[in-house]
Amino acid sequence: xxNVIRRRTPGARLARAxxxxxxxxxxxxxxxxxLIMLLTSIKPLDEIGAGTLLALPEHPTLAPWVNAWGxxxxxMRCEGVGGYFWNSFAIVIPAVAISTVVGALNGYALTKWRxxxxxxxxALMLFGCFIPFQVVLLPMAQTLGWLGLSSSRAGLxxxxxxxxxxxxxxxxxxxxxxxxxxxxxxxxxxGAGFFRIFWRILLPVSAPIIVVxxxxxxxxxxxxxxxxxxxxxxxTQPVTVALNNLVNTSTGVKEYNVNMAAAMIAALPTLVVYxxxxxxxxxxxxxxxxxx
Amino acid sequence: MSALExxxxxxxxxxxxxxxxxxxxxxxxxxxxxxxxxxxxxxxxMNAIAGLEPVTDGQILIGGDDIxxxxxxxxxxxxxxQSYALYPSMTVRQNIAFxxxxxxxxxxxxxxxxxxxxxxxQITHLLERKPAQLSGxxxxxxxxxxxxxxxxxxxxxxxxLSNLDAKLRVxxxxxxxxxxxxxGTTIVYVTHDQIEAMTLADxxxxxxxxxxxxxxxxxxxxxDPVDMFVAGFMGSPSMNFITxxxxxxxxxxxxxxxxxxxxxxxxxxxxxxxxxxxxxxLGQQVVLGLRPEHFSEQDARLEGQQExxxxxxxxxxxxxxxxxILLRLPLGDSxxxxxxxxxxxxxxxxxxxxxxxxxxxxxxxxxxxxRLA
Numbered sequence: 001x002x003n004v005i006r007r008r009t010p011g012a013r014l015a016r017a018x019x020x021x022x023x024x025x026x027x028x029x030x031x032x033x034x035l036i037m038l039l040t041s042i043k044p045l046d047e048i049g050a051g052t053l054l055a056l057p058e059h060p061t062l063a064p065w066v067n068a069w070g071x072x073x074x075x076m077r078c079e080g081v082g083g084y085f086w087n088s089f090a091i092v093i094p095a096v097a098i099s100t101v102v103g104a105l106n107g108y109a110l111t112k113w114r115x116x117x118x119x120x121x122x123a124l125m126l127f128g129c130f131i132p133f134q135v136v137l138l139p140m141a142q143t144l145g146w147l148g149l150s151s152s153r154a155g156l157x158x159x160x161x162x163x164x165x166x167x168x169x170x171x172x173x174x175x176x177x178x179x180x181x182x183x184x185x186x187x188x189x190x191g192a193g194f195f196r197i198f199w200r201i202l203l204p205v206s207a208p209i210i211v212v213x214x215x216x217x218x219x220x221x222x223x224x225x226x227x228x229x230x231x232x233x234x235x236t237q238p239v240t241v242a243l244n245n246l247v248n249t250s251t252g253v254k255e256y257n258v259n260m261a262a263a264m265i266a267a268l269p270t271l272v273v274y275x276x277x278x279x280x281x282x283x284x285x286x287x288x289x290x291x292x
Numbered sequence: 293m294s295a296l297e298x299x300x301x302x303x304x305x306x307x308x309x310x311x312x313x314x315x316x317x318x319x320x321x322x323x324x325x326x327x328x329x330x331x332x333x334x335x336x337x338m339n340a341i342a343g344l345e346p347v348t349d350g351q352i353l354i355g356g357d358d359i360x361x362x363x364x365x366x367x368x369x370x371x372x373x374q375s376y377a378l379y380p381s382m383t384v385r386q387n388i389a390f391x392x393x394x395x396x397x398x399x400x401x402x403x404x405x406x407x408x409x410x411x412x413x414q415i416t417h418l419l420e421r422k423p424a425q426l427s428g429x430x431x432x433x434x435x436x437x438x439x440x441x442x443x444x445x446x447x448x449x450x451x452x453l454s455n456l457d458a459k460l461r462v463x464x465x466x467x468x469x470x471x472x473x474x475x476g477t478t479i480v481y482v483t484h485d486q487i488e489a490m491t492l493a494d495x496x497x498x499x500x501x502x503x504x505x506x507x508x509x510x511x512x513x514x515x516d517p518v519d520m521f522v523a524g525f526m527g528s529p530s531m532n533f534i535t536x537x538x539x540x541x542x543x544x545x546x547x548x549x550x551x552x553x554x555x556x557x558x559x560x561x562x563x564x565x566x567x568x569x570x571x572x573x574l575g576q577q578v579v580l581g582l583r584p585e586h587f588s589e590q591d592a593r594l595e596g597q598q599e600x601x602x603x604x605x606x607x608x609x610x611x612x613x614x615x616x617i618l619l620r621l622p623l624g625d626s627x628x629x630x631x632x633x634x635x636x637x638x639x640x641x642x643x644x645x646x647x648x649x650x651x652x653x654x655x656x657x658x659x660x661x662x663r664l665a
Contacts, residue, residue: 182377185344186438191365191394200390204381 041065041260048256064257068265072258074245077234081262084242088222088269090153091238095160096217102161103168103213104206108198110169111176112184122173128166133226144231151233159231160221167220168213175209176202211280219270239266293356295320295478296341296446301350303336303502310336312502313350318495321476327489328499328525334482337499338448341480343367355445365394370439371448374455376431378423384410384434385419391442409437412471429460436471449481453488465491486526490514498522515652520661523581523654529618532628534580535658538573545570547580547655549624551605557623559601562650567665573657578664581654584618587630589638590645604645607638619644 036053041064043057070080110122140159141150149155179202187197228238237245243266247259274281294317303311310333318324326334339345341352343364352360359367370391378387385406392402410416413433423431432452439447452468453461469492472479483489489496490510497507498521506518517523523531536547536559545561559580561570590602608627609620612634619630619638630646638644655664 180375180377182373182375183379186371186373186377187379188344188364189342189369189371190391196394201379
């Protein structure tokens with residue numbers, strides 16, 4: 001809040017009240033889809049057909065969630081999205097970890113160990129941020145084939161690492177460029193080498209940008225559908241692909257409650273990450289320099 | 293054998309030559325100051341000594357060993373940076389011990405070194421703090437402590453005081469001088485502050501455009517400058533340069549100074565300061581260099597003595613500094629600054645008789661700016 005002292009006139013109070021009213025209404029409006037998803041996911045199917053979207057459930061039930069997790073049909077199989085949920089983690093965790101580590105090393109090398117052409121390398125890496133995913137689908141499929149990684153989780157990890165490095169390098173490069181280079185000079189004189197300086201001097205001050213990189217990469221990779229659908233087999237599909245298959249399975253009645261529950265399950269991890277680390281995300285993005 | 297020797301070091305950044313065949317040598321225990329304006333190459337030279345910038349050509353020797361192509365870690369030097377460059381994630385203790393740790397010094401010895409240095413710099417109570425919790429002066433001490441812990445052959449100081457406020461800067465300057473006297477360390481110190489250079493150095497290298505113009509003791513550089521740049525750079529307020537005509541005959545020279553609206557002034561050039569170069573400039577224009585303290589108010593007791601030359605002129609500005617008074621007065625084609633005692637009873641616009649100490653004056657060639665006498 002500003003700390004300017006003002007006399008509150010009745011007009012000003014009214015304006016302030018109106019402002020808050022508008023903000024609250026907008027916030028509720030944006031929360032509406034989430035609310036409808038949540039309500040629908042705990043209603044029995046007959047209530048969904050009978051009532052309105054916003055009606056509270058008369059007989060709330062967790063059955064759709066259980067169904068979505070372990071029984072619902074995704075294409076030919078009827079095992080729910082649970083297995084694919086763990087698939088996603090098995091892809092996301094190594095991909096986030098590797099791309100963050102490589103991005104940090106790249107950013108460190110590009111700012112503190114400049115070499116002839118390092119700016120060009122950075123410009124080319126930056127270019128990688130703008131390559132549309134569709135362009136690389138075929139060459140990537142070919143490459144994965146050559147590497148013997150087709151339809152495997154390791155293959156998806158590789159794809160996400162390759163794409164993520166452009167962004168993580170950008171993040172870390174822009175963060176490290178603001179860290180005084182004299183720190184590195186001092187450490188060199190003290191006798192530390194490339195990795196020692198990174199590990200002991202740079203990494204301990206990198207927490208804000210690591211958080212940014214992890215959140216960004218986590219949401220990107222978790223929410224990815226295109227690479228997931230293109231480069232996975234049945235048993236290596238991420239949860240986004242399974243969700244799509246579940247919703248599109250066209251046998252019998254549309255089980256909206258199960259669909260909604262599955263969608264909630266698929267969205268939950270990114271929500272949790274934002275809630276837990278969201279404030280660090282903003283802080284990290286705005287962190288210009290390291291205060292000595 | 294010199295503690296540090298630099299032989300014809302050259303450094304190019306692209307097509308720009310920032311160090312042009314720089315050579316110098318200092319003895320063990322000597323305090324060398326590299327001084328000059330921004331962009332003169334002094335920091336580049338320091339980085340070359342530290343091994344942070346590879347040189348294009350030439351040799352650097354420490355204690356007789358050619359270390360030109362060794363890494364910074366292999367050179368046995370320590371450096372104090374302008375920004376202090378304290379590792380932000382480490383405590384003061386860890387900062388000081390880091391260099392020893394990297395050199396695999398046993399833990400007990402490390403602890404001993406930290407205690408010794410902390411005691412020396414009176415920072416024992418700060419050892420567990422992080423750099424962010426320290427004031428500017430404290431950070432400065434820690435930065436020096438980090439350098440001192442390793443006891444290298446040479447210490448490099450890169451404008452270490454320029455981030456401190458004026459009062460602290462003077463205190464730390466004295467402290468560095470005391471430290472040097474006590475430890476007898478070999479120090480190369482970069483600064484653009486000529487007062488720091490004068491007060492600290494055993495020898496001063498005045499640099500400009502990648503050259504060392506003059507290398508000498510503070511007294512030599514101050515009183516016996518090789519050219520107008522060195523003369524003007526050292527000293528504050530800086531030396532006055534007055535255009536004059538060299539007259540007379542070989543062995544008996546006079547300087548004629550024409551001041552608009554004032555009578556002409558003819559100053560005799562002392563016979564013991566005549567050089568062979570002067571003969572070639574007879575009848576030509578020369579530049580007379582006079583420092584502010586070479587003027588003094590005419591003292592009744594000295595009346596009739598021949599050691600100075602009288603100058604009577606109208607004072608335009610009076611600037612009392614407390615310890616003394618700076619006067620601005622027209623002389624020749626420009627205004628000059630004179631430093632007189634604090635009790636000098638003069639106001640702006642009044643006429644004043646000043647004695648000029650020609651025994652300490654210097655003469656320059658106006659074209660080449662080189663020293664003539």
